[in-house]
Amino acid sequence: MRLLALFTIACALPFHAQTSAFVDLDNLVSRAMKESGTPGAGIAIISHGKVVYEKGFGVTDVETQTRVQPETLFRIGSTTKMFTAAAVLTMVEEGRADLDRPIATYVQGLQSAIGALTLRQLLSHTAGLGDRGSRYGRHDDVALAEGIRALTPEILELEPGAVYSYSSLGYWIAGLVLESVTGKPFADAVADRVLRPLGMNRSTFRPLEAMTYPFAQQHEVSSKEAPRVLRPFADDAATWPGGSLFSSTSELTRFVLAFLQKGKLDGKQVLPAGVIQAMSQPHSAIPGGGDQYTYGLVASKDRGVFTLSHGGARVGYGSLIVMAPDQQSAVIIVTNRSGSTLPAVAQRAMGMVVPFGPAEPEPPVPSVIPEETLKTYIGTYAGGSWRITITQESGHLVVGFEGKRYPAKPANSGRFTTDGPLSDFIFVPGPDGSIRYLHVELRTLRKIE
Structure with a gap:
């Protein structure tokens, strides 16, 4: 063979x-x-x-x-x-x-x-x-x-x-x-x-x-x-x-x-x-x-x-x-x-x-995300045993997950990353254009708050 x-x-x-x-x-x-x-x-x-x-x-x-x-x-x-x-x-x-x-x-x-x-x-x-x-x-x-x-x-x-x-x-x-x-x-x-x-x-x-x-x-x-x-x-x-x-x-x-x-x-x-x-x-x-x-x-x-x-x-x-x-x-x-x-x-x-x-070539990473845009991401996203909270502090997003908090930074293609366990995620709009979901590790979580 x-x-x-x-x-x-x-x-x-x-x-x-x-x-x-x-x-x-x-x-x-x-x-x-x-x-x-x-x-x-x-x-x-x-x-x-x-x-x-x-x-x-x-x-x-x-x-x-x-x-x-x-x-x-x-x-x-x-x-x-x-x-x-x-x-x-x-x-x-x-x-x-x-x-x-x-x-x-x-x-x-x-x-x-x-x-x-x-x-x-x-x-x-x-x-x-x-x-x-x-x-x-x-x-x-x-x-x-x-x-x-x-x-x-x-x-x-x-x-x-x-x-x-x-x-x-x-x-x-x-x-x-x-x-x-x-x-x-x-x-x-x-x-x-x-x-x-x-x-x-x-x-x-x-x-x-x-x-x-x-x-x-x-x-x-x-x-x-x-x-x-x-x-x-x-x-x-x-x-x-x-x-x-x-x-x-x-x-x-x-x-x-x-x-x-x-x-x-x-x-x-x-x-x-x-x-x-x-x-x-x-x-x-x-x-x-x-x-x-x-x-x-x-x-x-x-x-x-x-x-x-x-x-x-x-x-x-x-x-x-x-x-x-x-x-x-x-x-x-x-x-x-x-x-x-x-x-x-x-x-x-x-x-x-x-x-x-x-x-x-990799799409460019935005150097600044408008504050009005960041505000649309704030909320709690949940599904199954997952519960992720997104807050805003000093013009940056912070991810709350499993009792810990991780600063998030923008990446290309609309994604965000952290140094914690959620290394890659993206916010997803619903039919009306407002942010309704968070996609992380192949799964999509619903915005509940």
């Missing part, structure tokens, strides 16, 4: 970008893993519709020292969302579900406010839901439905359809719609509609199935400790649609190749072209920049190149998929350390196969 990969990339790239470039990439991967305390990783690169590089690094388990291979399964965290979205959209293509009908049309027993949400809102993170996560829970197929039916109206923190706010919970609910319409457990419905047609025969949501194949254990690391295996294994079947797929670089490449080829793989149409089209179009603006969310992917413009990407950061694992559809090129990264995505590796690898232009 390694010799074949090197031969293929030698054919695909100019002479000067051949072997030495991939030796440099190997070295960068090793350094990045060491610096981040990542025990193992899998890397794959696709160039012009072909897999040109695929390699495992490090170990699946710091205790057994088993080597990572391209076939090794990792849990990919929120990168799972592109698979959940694809499976849901196959139902839409078949006419069995409508993106704009209330989901109560398909799922019985929901609280009325939740039942009024639509698949379009759920898949684009505009449903107004709070975000939720869980390390441990049940492992049976009925956990998803029972968990969603137990939700109360308080989980709706924003007006549905008003603004982007990242919520894994929205994907859990979309997964229940898939389950209800197909009459199959969520894990089986995704397998039938996406995984098996693509030949991703080992990819699964079920830990007890994943563990029968070459498998990377979950690891965590701290500044004072070496990477360690986490026990017990983290799992909650009620959260699977938002971030719990197990897969490998060798199987993830099949999904990415099909995506880049409008649903075709090995000469066959394995996913409807309409699914790929829907997942490639922006559906909601992400505050604080030019990025937009499609369904299960983030659409960006990077140095003149259109990209679609999603990362995953969950307990014990990390992942990142970046695709450049116009160039039919992509990078896939999976790791077995909490939140590790090796971004420098992704950037270097993409630069080897995509003709990026020069870096765009």
Whole structure:
């Protein structure tokens, strides 16, 4: 596999970008893993519709020292969302579900406010839901439905359809719609509609199935400790649609190749072209920049190149998929350390196969913000367990969070930063132009005072 990969990339790239470039990439991967305390990783690169590089690094388990291979399964965290979205959209293509009908049309027993949400809102993170996560829970197929039916109206923190706010919970609910319409457990419905047609025969949501194949254990690391295996294994079947797929670089490449080829793989149409089209179009603006969310992917413009990407950061694992559809090129990264995505590796690898232009200049940072503008930001913003207070002192904003206060300074693109835990945030206006929201760490909080 390694010799074949090197031969293929030698054919695909100019002479000067051949072997030495991939030796440099190997070295960068090793350094990045060491610096981040990542025990193992899998890397794959696709160039012009072909897999040109695929390699495992490090170990699946710091205790057994088993080597990572391209076939090794990792849990990919929120990168799972592109698979959940694809499976849901196959139902839409078949006419069995409508993106704009209330989901109560398909799922019985929901609280009325939740039942009024639509698949379009759920898949684009505009449903107004709070975000939720869980390390441990049940492992049976009925956990998803029972968990969603137990939700109360308080989980709706924003007006549905008003603004982007990242919520894994929205994907859990979309997964229940898939389950209800197909009459199959969520894990089986995704397998039938996406995984098996693509030949991703080992990819699964079920830990007890994943563990029968070459498998990377979950690891965590701290500044004072070496990477360690986490026990017990983290799992909650009620959260699977938002971030719990197990897969490998060798199987993830099949999904990415099909995506880049409008649903075709090995000469066959394995996913409807309409699914790929829907997942490639922006559906909601992400505050604080030019990025937009499609369904299960983030659409960006990077140095003149259109990209679609999603990362995953969950307990014990990390992942990142970046695709450049116009160039039919992509990078896939999976790791077995909490939140590790090796971004420098992704950037270097993409630069080897995509003709990026020069870096765009950063927008200027305003030296002075009018006091009348600062006054519009003052208030308390809340959502879930978050509560952030913005005040004004001597012509500057001060952020109150978790009992501490941090001076804020303006950054580019309308953002603000602090030296505290809230390093980057932006104020977001409502339809009438007045400031109604605070966007921080992917979430949007509502102004309550």
